Amino acid sequence: MSYEISHLRYLEAEAVHVMREVAAELERPVLLFSGGKDSLVLLRLAEKAFRPGRFPFPIMHIDTGHNFPEALEFRDRRIAELGERLIVARVQESIDRGRVAEEKGPRASRNRLQTTTLLDAFAEHRFDAAFGGARRDEDRARAKERFFSFRDDFGQWDPKAQRPELWNLYNGRIRPGEQVRVFPLSNWTELDVWQYVAEEGIELPELYFSHQREVFERDGMLYAVSPHLELEEGEAPFEAMVRYRTVGDMSCTGAVRSEADTLEQVIAEIAATRITERGETRADDRTSEAAMEDRKREGYF
Amino acid sequence: MPGAASDGALRAHAERPVELLRFATAGSVDDGKSTLIGRLLYDTKQVYADQIEAIERVSEQRGDGYVDLGLLTDGLRAEREQGITIDVAYRYFATPRRRFIIADTPGHIQYTRNMVTGASTAALSLILVDARKGVLEQSRRHAFIATLLQIPHLVVCVNKMDLVDYDEEAFHRIVDEFREFAMKLDVHDLSFIPISALHGDNVVERSERMPWYEGVPLLYHLENVHIASDRNLIDCRLPVQWVVRPRSDEHHDYRGYAGQVAGGVFKTGDDVLVLPSERETRIERIDTFDGPLSEAFPPMAVTLHLEDHLDVSRGDMICRPNNRPLASRELDAMVCWMSDRPLSVGGRYAIKHTTRQARAHIDELEYRVDVNTLHRDEQATELGLNDIGRVRLRTSVPLLLDEYRRNRTTGSFILVDEATNETVGAGMVGAIGE
Numbered sequence: 119m120s121y122e123i124s125h126l127r128y129l130e131a132e133a134v135h136v137m138r139e140v141a142a143e144l145e146r147p148v149l150l151f152s153g154g155k156d157s158l159v160l161l162r163l164a165e166k167a168f169r170p171g172r173f174p175f176p177i178m179h180i181d182t183g184h185n186f187p188e189a190l191e192f193r194d195r196r197i198a199e200l201g202e203r204l205i206v207a208r209v210q211e212s213i214d215r216g217r218v219a220e221e222k223g224p225r226a227s228r229n230r231l232q233t234t235t236l237l238d239a240f241a242e243h244r245f246d247a248a249f250g251g252a253r254r255d256e257d258r259a260r261a262k263e264r265f266f267s268f269r270d271d272f273g274q275w276d277p278k279a280q281r282p283e284l285w286n287l288y289n290g291r292i293r294p295g296e297q298v299r300v301f302p303l304s305n306w307t308e309l310d311v312w313q314y315v316a317e318e319g320i321e322l323p324e325l326y327f328s329h330q331r332e333v334f335e336r337d338g339m340l341y342a343v344s345p346h347l348e349l350e351e352g353e354a355p356f357e358a359m360v361r362y363r364t365v366g367d368m369s370c371t372g373a374v375r376s377e378a379d380t381l382e383q384v385i386a387e388i389a390a391t392r393i394t395e396r397g398e399t400r401a402d403d404r405t406s407e408a409a410m411e412d413r414k415r416e417g418y419f
Numbered sequence: 420m421p422g423a424a425s426d427g428a429l430r431a432h433a434e435r436p437v438e439l440l441r442f443a444t445a446g447s448v449d450d451g452k453s454t455l456i457g458r459l460l461y462d463t464k465q466v467y468a469d470q471i472e473a474i475e476r477v478s479e480q481r482g483d484g485y486v487d488l489g490l491l492t493d494g495l496r497a498e499r500e501q502g503i504t505i506d507v508a509y510r511y512f513a514t515p516r517r518r519f520i521i522a523d524t525p526g527h528i529q530y531t532r533n534m535v536t537g538a539s540t541a542a543l544s545l546i547l548v549d550a551r552k553g554v555l556e557q558s559r560r561h562a563f564i565a566t567l568l569q570i571p572h573l574v575v576c577v578n579k580m581d582l583v584d585y586d587e588e589a590f591h592r593i594v595d596e597f598r599e600f601a602m603k604l605d606v607h608d609l610s611f612i613p614i615s616a617l618h619g620d621n622v623v624e625r626s627e628r629m630p631w632y633e634g635v636p637l638l639y640h641l642e643n644v645h646i647a648s649d650r651n652l653i654d655c656r657l658p659v660q661w662v663v664r665p666r667s668d669e670h671h672d673y674r675g676y677a678g679q680v681a682g683g684v685f686k687t688g689d690d691v692l693v694l695p696s697e698r699e700t701r702i703e704r705i706d707t708f709d710g711p712l713s714e715a716f717p718p719m720a721v722t723l724h725l726e727d728h729l730d731v732s733r734g735d736m737i738c739r740p741n742n743r744p745l746a747s748r749e750l751d752a753m754v755c756w757m758s759d760r761p762l763s764v765g766g767r768y769a770i771k772h773t774t775r776q777a778r779a780h781i782d783e784l785e786y787r788v789d790v791n792t793l794h795r796d797e798q799a800t801e802l803g804l805n806d807i808g809r810v811r812l813r814t815s816v817p818l819l820l821d822e823y824r825r826n827r828t829t830g831s832f833i834l835v836d837e838a839t840n841e842t843v844g845a846g847m848v849g850a851i852g853e
């Protein structure tokens with residue numbers, strides 16, 4: 119016996135440790151569920167950390183009202199199977215209550231509005247910690263993100279006030295009103311997530327596999343035709359075989375052309391792909407990455 | 420069914436474990452650290468087309484005449500000039516043999532705490548030396564920090580060999596000088612590789628321009644350095660993190676103690692000792708979500724069931740009756756200070772050691788180390804930001820301690836300022852038992 123474990127089991131043990139630390143040290147944690155593969159992995163890790171007990175926190179979904187219907191069905195089924203508690207916070211309610219105003223025009227998105235819904239839900243339930251599925255490999259700006267990421271009472275992130283993290287010792291002390299976002303998957307790459315899904319036999323929504331869909335092209339990306347996205351002039355819907363690499367809002371998540379309809383084929387495509395996950399399929403990040411480039415150019419070049 | 424993992428190839432892949440190596444890099448601005456990391460990512464094909472296009476564009480605009488791979492890692496230079504906090508950045512790459520996590524840390528003295536942070540989880544430290552400049556003060560500092568943090572493997576890359584005509588003499592002068600200094604340190608495994616990060620010599624491929632070098636290229640070394648024996652598989656330690664007590668009808672009597680194994684190999688049926696209660700019992704079962712295991716070792720996260728019904732809670736430690744940590748309210752430790760507000764004798768802090776929390780009082784500052792010369796200043800009265808020194812502490816409850824050099828998990832702790840909740844110090848437990 120060589121007493122070795124694979125890198126996936128190392129990452130799993132690290133994430134389980136982080137989740138148990140949060141459960142032990144914070145008063146009212148919550149697990150943020152987006153419906154995507156990363157949050158399905160988080161649910162599996164929570165099972166690893168706490169079964170046969172129940173999760174010591176509820177699961178919360180911020181529903182923009184622009185979700186893929188398949189993803190919502192899948193969410194409800196999965197959480198019912200787990201027998202855990204689901205809280206749904208709706209952006210529509212924030213709009214109805216006048217907390218936020220809907221954006222207008224063909225490029226309107228509810229992406230930014232979610233923050234208010236999230237913070238309101240935090241306040242209502244008095245959550246002090248929230249698990250999220252973000253990974254450091256997602257983009258350069260995230261490379262320095264901590265496992266425990268602190269927010270002041272306005273939910274704001276101050277990069278300078280982040281705490282050093284040494285060994286496996288996490289400092290979860292906060293003042294009343296402050297919150298921690300916790301990212302157990304910090305050290306995972308996209309490929310790790312896919313390989314873990316395969317090894318664990320984690321079921322994913324069908325959106326992740328090749329299927330026929332009515333789409334249109336915008337800025338070089340394919341978007342699903344839906345009531346949530348107005349077509350601009352010159353944009354014509356057509357049928358294509360596509361799959362999704364991430365599952366977010368219908369209004370800003372792009373599909374990739376693909377014939378891959380098994381996990382093996384999807385992983386083979388991911389392993390061979392030459393474009394970052396976010397660069398390829400997330401309109402929201404495209405704008406912010408461009409902005410980052412601009413800042414760099416001004417400051418340095 | 421698309422979602423289910425049915426496929427043989429993937430399973431086969433999973434059965435041959437891909438090992439993980441975490442390493443830390445340190446280098447001062449312009450030593451070529453960004454270029455080297457960029458080259459490792461690029462040559463192992465971890466760089467996506469959209470990223471390459473972006474840096475090609477920038478290099479072309481500047482008229483570099485070559486693609487500046489340093490841009491891939493969002494280099495230190497850029498950060499510094501934009502006034503962004505300089506910090507530890509984590510980067511990921513993989514080869515078929517190993518998966519790597521790089522803790523990329525700035526090398527200047529004012530970032531000692533960032534180096535310490537990056538080093539705390541690393542199994543290997545990569546130190547860059549500029550072939551033209553030789554072993555500078557900062558190279559010594561990096562080596563000192565790596566050994567203080569007990570990083571088992573040290574690799575010195577002598578970079579920019581192209582600028583000294585790939586000269587063997589230049590390389591050996593640096594090797595000799597570094598070795599002489601390293602004798603004063605607790606180094607177990609030290610290697611030297613002459614490279615040119617810019618041109619790729621001895622990074623992934625062996626360089627034809629340095630036929631006199633008989634060693635392996637850097638990537639080969641990273642893929643093959645023997646890390647399996649770095650873990651402590653002798654002293655059984657499980658800090659109890661979480662008590663699993665479902666109280667459901669189905670699991671009425673279930674009571675398990677969950678945690679990440681910090682040392683040794685626990686086996687079903689083993690006699691164990693629970694601290695601090697000093698109660699002895701046996702392991703009835705080692706449980707995981709995937710079913711029971713016959714043994715558990717670091718860094719596995721498991722749940723232990725004990726034969727006797729004891730009162731065990733978070734912060735307790737499960738070990739073996741004949742091999743236990745020291746339960747003590749007093750300890751000596753090397754502390755790296757991370758706050759603007761200095762540590763001084765008489766100071767009080769919260770301390771976190773394994774899963775145990777307590778309060779700590781600073782009884783004595785024995786000395787402060789000059790991280791460049793290793794000189795010990797016994798007259799020092801405080802530790803300022805980035806200072807490292809030997810401290811004597813007293814805690815409100817006993818901690819269950821091992822020496823850091825024996826166990827990096829049960830020998831480390833952090834100090835937290837109770838007023839601001841900031842993590843202000845990182846500690847490594849010194850010699851135990853006199």
Ligand SMILES: Nc1nc2c(ncn2[C@@H]2O[C@H](COP(=O)(O)OP(=O)(O)O)[C@@H](O)[C@H]2O)c(=O)[nH]1
Nearest residue numbers: 447448449450451452453454489579615616617
């Ligand atoms: N000639 C030569 N130049 C190098 C080498 N490695 C890095 N450089 C150059 O040294 C400068 C600093 O490199 P960079 O990677 O940004 O250093 P960092 O500040 O340590 O990240 C850049 O102009 C690089 O192109 C090398 O092996 N040979």
